[in-house]
Amino acid sequence: MSNQKAVNYQARINENGRNDGLFIGGPWRATLNSMHAAGMAPQYDQQTVTVTQTADTKNGSWAEITMRSGQKYWIDLRALSASQTPTGQKDININQLSLTGVSATQKQWLSNLLPAAVTVARNNNLWPSVVLSQAITESAWGQSELATQANNLFGVKATSDWHGAVYNVKTREVAHQEMSVVDFTNKTIHVKKGDSYYVMAAFKKYTTQADGLNDYVDKMATNYRQALKSNSTNYRDAATHLQQAGYATDPNYASSMITRIARYVLNAFD
CATH class of the missing domain: 1.10.530.10 (Lysozyme)
Known part of the structure; x- marks a missing residue:
C-alpha cells in the first residue's frame, strides 16, 4: 500500500449498480486476509459509515470503513458517495x-x-x-x-x-420538584426542587x-x-x-x- 492516511469523516455506501467486495485487514490482495471478500457491499447500500483510513494500491484507491456494528472493512473508494465524503471539510x-x-x-x-x-x-x-x-x-x-x-x-x-450493550455509571440529576428518590447507594432520600442528587x-x-x-x-x-x-x-x-x-x-x-x-x-x- 502507498499514500496511507488516517482520516475521520462520515460517508455513505453508494453501490448504484456496483458489486464491491468488503475486505478485512487491508485492501483487496494487500494482505493474506484480504485475498477474498469477507462480505459484499450491496447488502449495506446507502448505509452511513465512518472512514478511518485511505490508501492506494496498484488495483486502485481504497478506504477503511467502520460500520455501525463496529466491524471494519476495506472498500473501493469509488463506492462511497461523494456527497458524504470530505467535501467542504x-x-x-x-x-x-x-x-x-x-x-x-x-x-x-x-x-x-x-x-x-x-x-x-x-x-x-x-x-x-x-x-x-x-x-x-x-x-x-x-x-x-x-x-x-x-x-x-x-x-x-x-x-x-434499546437492545444493545449498556454501561451503568453514577450520574448527577437535579430535582424538578420535591420528591423521594433512590440514590446511587440504593438508599431512598428526600430532595427538594433544585437539589442535586446522584x-x-x-x-x-x-x-x-x-x-x-x-x-x-x-x-x-x-x-x-x-x-x-x-x-x-x-x-x-x-x-x-x-x-x-x-x-x-x-x-x-x-x-x-x-x-x-x-x-x-x-x-x-x-
Whole structure:
C-alpha cells in the first residue's frame, strides 16, 4: 500500500449498480486476509459509515470503513458517495476556535472529533456548535468514564427500546420538584426542587464513538425536532429547546451550552 492516511469523516455506501467486495485487514490482495471478500457491499447500500483510513494500491484507491456494528472493512473508494465524503471539510479547522485555557489532551480530543461532528451536523440539519458543545459538556472533553468506557459522548441513556450493550455509571440529576428518590447507594432520600442528587443509571454503550454520534443524530431527529436547524433561529434557540424538552435535568444546561459556544467560538462552523 502507498499514500496511507488516517482520516475521520462520515460517508455513505453508494453501490448504484456496483458489486464491491468488503475486505478485512487491508485492501483487496494487500494482505493474506484480504485475498477474498469477507462480505459484499450491496447488502449495506446507502448505509452511513465512518472512514478511518485511505490508501492506494496498484488495483486502485481504497478506504477503511467502520460500520455501525463496529466491524471494519476495506472498500473501493469509488463506492462511497461523494456527497458524504470530505467535501467542504477544508473549512473545518480547529484553529478557527478560541481554545485559550484548554489543555493539550482536551484540544487533541476535540481536534479528532471535529471533522466528523461538524460534517454529520451539516448533513443532518443540526447546528454544529450545539453538537460540539453538547459533546464537550456531556463527555467532559472526552475524558469522562462514560466517554472512555462506553464511547458515549452525549450522555444518552438506555431506554426500554434499546437492545444493545449498556454501561451503568453514577450520574448527577437535579430535582424538578420535591420528591423521594433512590440514590446511587440504593438508599431512598428526600430532595427538594433544585437539589442535586446522584443515581446509578444505565447508558447506551457503543462500539465506537462514531456509532454514538450516529445514534445521537437519530435521537435529535426523533425526540428534539425543535432543536433542528430548520426549526430554530440560531444555536441559542436550539439550546433552549433542548433544555425545555428535557435533554438534561440541569436548570443551567442551556445557558452553560450557550456560554461555552461563545467562549470557544464553536459557532464558527454554523
